[in-house]
Amino acid sequence: MAIVNVSDQTFGTEVEAGEGTVLVDFWAPWCGPCKMLAPILDELDGEVGANVKIAKVNVDENPETASRFGVMSIPTMIFFKDGQPVDKLIGVNSKEALKGVLSKHE
Template sequence: MAIVNVTDQSFSNEVEGSGTVLVDFWAPWCGPCKMIAPVLEELDKEIGDSLKIAKLNVDDNPEAASRFGVMSIPTLIVFKDGQPVDKVVGFQSKDALKNVVSRHQ
């Protein structure tokens, strides 16, 4: 499955209407956000069949970021059946992200 870009408008359909989704709240000017992008690509290749990965640009989509209390980026939130069930802030290794996601699959 490919990583999808979501907006405030598409968030409900893309995230809340799916099973397990990892949402990356990011911005183009954020250094750690750029560092985590290839990690998410690798994660998608490895477990993308069982996990949907979505990216939300907080500069362009402040509603969703505010709704889920995103104060620092990158923030990655795991949603299960539309509900946030886990949150990590800052750069994470692929193994760390796999560990977080595996608790909710």
């Protein structure tokens, strides 16, 4: 499954209305650590794509969603299970760390 870009308008249907696990990456184009995380998420998507949806929210363009979930620094990844937030990681994390969190919520 390809990584999807989600906006304030599409967040409800793409993340909250779905079933299964969704990893939402809150990021911005000017954020250095976010740029470091992007290839890790691409790799992760290639490995878990059928089981986990990965969505990206640009916090500059979608401040409503970022504010709603209390995103104060980026990158922040919030993990959703069946539309509900279940876990959160802040900062650049390894692919193994992300997989560890995902495995808790399968």
